[in-house]
Amino acid sequence: MISDSQRVWLVLLALAVYVFICVLSWLNHVRRNKRTQQQIISDEGVVLVAYASQTGTAEALARQSAAQLDGNTPYQLLPLNQVNEDVLANTRQALFVVSTYGEGEPPDNGAAFARHFLKGTFEQDLSHLQFSVMALGDKLYQQFCGFGHQLYQGLTELGAVALTPPLESCASDGHNPQQLISQWQILSGFHSDAPLEEPLLNTEREFVPAKLINRRWLNPGSPGAPAFFISLQTQQAFDWQAGDIAELKFPGGEIRHYSIASVAKANIIELIVRQHRFAEGGLGIGSGWLTQHADLQDQIELRIKPNPAFYAVDATVPAIFIGSGTGLAGLRAHILERAQAVGEQPLATSWLIFGERDPQKDAWLQSEMQTWQQQGLQLSLAFSRDEQNPDYVQDVMLQQQQQFLSWLEQGAVIYVCGSRKGMAHGVDAVLQQMLSQTQFEKLINQQRYRRDIY
């Protein structure tokens, strides 16, 4: 039996312990907040791991990913809404883990970020920032991983450099955190046991002068707007990878991006550019300069913008290249790179499905395509204004479905380049129609569906 006074002492003791624990955890909280604030303002080497999560799945994945950075890499973990301009300005490497709600909308703790940074009104240049997006969603919804894609696109438009394509994960299939984390580590170079290396990608990112040395009209008489094959020459040879993008700074300082159509380690960079004409009649700044206003030998500034989401996976694996119009540029770089392999038929495992309008007037790069065919390339052309047989690239995919599926069974990687609305949506829809949901997801998870679309 314990007496009343002993009981009072016990209650007091319990109270004291409780107060002690509260004070400790408050102190801890204050210290952590202070550290975060300091990092936000000062620390460039800190990896940002930001999450937007409604029910905690994305947040848990973000914590797990951060915990698997190697011990020497400091990181800060923040809800997306707390990522402000200072954080973005001071971060060089980031992982965003975000889910999607409603019709492709962000979770609440990402909504403010989306309004502020992703609506096209924000103007800060983020070209110092390398990032990956893990996108959680559910294929039951029409806008699968919609917010993840919006974030990826928005950051890219602000100049940030994607280290990986968006890494999607579907709730109905059961998220597999460890698989996502490994994919991210492998593709982005964040190996957990190695110290963080200096990022490769920014080293050659100075603008250099480039001279316009050639301009060839690809489609005289076409029902489409004039398109040109453009050659620019720099003083020194460059290194880049098929898939990379040329960033051009025009007189007046305007910057425009073009998929590079030629192979690396050269001092000539080739592009395919379509003339953009506004309703009032004026030409677009970049395309106007390149296709009309500039004289040969005139100069602009050029630098390479790395675009790893569209790099070749492995040149020995079969490849299906799909694109239309100026999308041929990004595909050509890959095809030329593969053609450099030894042997007579270096393109025997390459298939190009290319679409334009008029079969007579839009035979772009015809003689070069014939050379590729002699090197083994399988060529399918689709012309939407062909009177006998109007076709888009996605129609070719369906007509040749059996062969298409057999290429995929052999492990082929699909590369899509060109307009998002006009072509890539159609290709995507047909792909989802031809494949089961599991097959389609497998293609994405294995990074065998790579796109450079605009």
Ligand SMILES: Cc1cc2nc3c(=O)[nH]c(=O)nc-3n(C[C@H](O)[C@H](O)[C@H](O)COP(=O)(O)O)c2cc1C
């Ligand atoms: C009401 C509701 C709406 C959703 N809308 C979408 C959607 O539009 N697109 C999508 O890909 N996933 C959608 N999802 C799935 C979630 O993104 C998915 O369950 C995710 O794992 C949730 O992660 P979180 O816990 O981090 O918020 C939705 C889920 C719910 C409950």
